[in-house]
Amino acid sequence: MHSFADCHFSEDESSASPAYKKEKEPSKEDASQNEMSQEEEIEDRIVSHPIKKEPSVQKEHLPIVKLPVVLAKLIVSIDLIETVDLYIPIETVSKVKWSLQSYDCKVILPATVVFLKGTLMAEVQYMYKGSFHMVKIPVLWSKTTKADWLYPPQLSTKSEKEFLFAAHNGEEIGTQHEFKEQFAHEIDSELRAVHFTSAESFRNCTEGTQMDIQGSATLWIDLVQEQFINLNR
16 A cells, blocks of 8 residues: 555656646747748739739720711791781681691801791681681791701812922923812701691671781701711710
8 A cells, every 4th residue: 555655746747747838928039930921921822823904805996877967956936917818708717727838948058047938827617608618828937047056067168279380491381170079968957846826816808708817836946967977986
């Protein structure tokens, strides 16, 4: 049997026990070396895996197209003050309907003056001796207005040159003529809308019936020209 008095532990043996062993703290030099090694490792990864650049996309070449271009927008007001002789007897007028029968628009370039003329049509529905009748009455009109260009119109151009050829002694040999002409489409007009406001009165006379008209007509017209447009600009 062994007694507790026989058991003896030295100081060195007890300090070597794993339960009492402390880990050594890293020094500042070791920490800085670890940081440098980590940075070098990241740089090696970046070099070994370079960033891929996206291939440059070339811009597609677009065509030159011919399109109708709206050059100006006109609002034309026409005064309707007319007295029309109707060589027919009318008892009762049931309805008067206005319309634009025709119009003509002319632009003299390079000026901005616009000449307009046309015909308005009044359709009169009336009763006479118990039967229904209808008569159409044309009203002529003309107007001059100014165009405020939203986009400049293309103009036709002409140029002519003359060249004189002479010898060294001053004797004339001959002449050469050069002529150049560039064309542009004419300006067209497009009627967008029309609005009528009128008051009509009828009175009997010896020759039939007279129709008094007081009112106005408003036309919305676009001036359009076909032009070549470069879509690459």
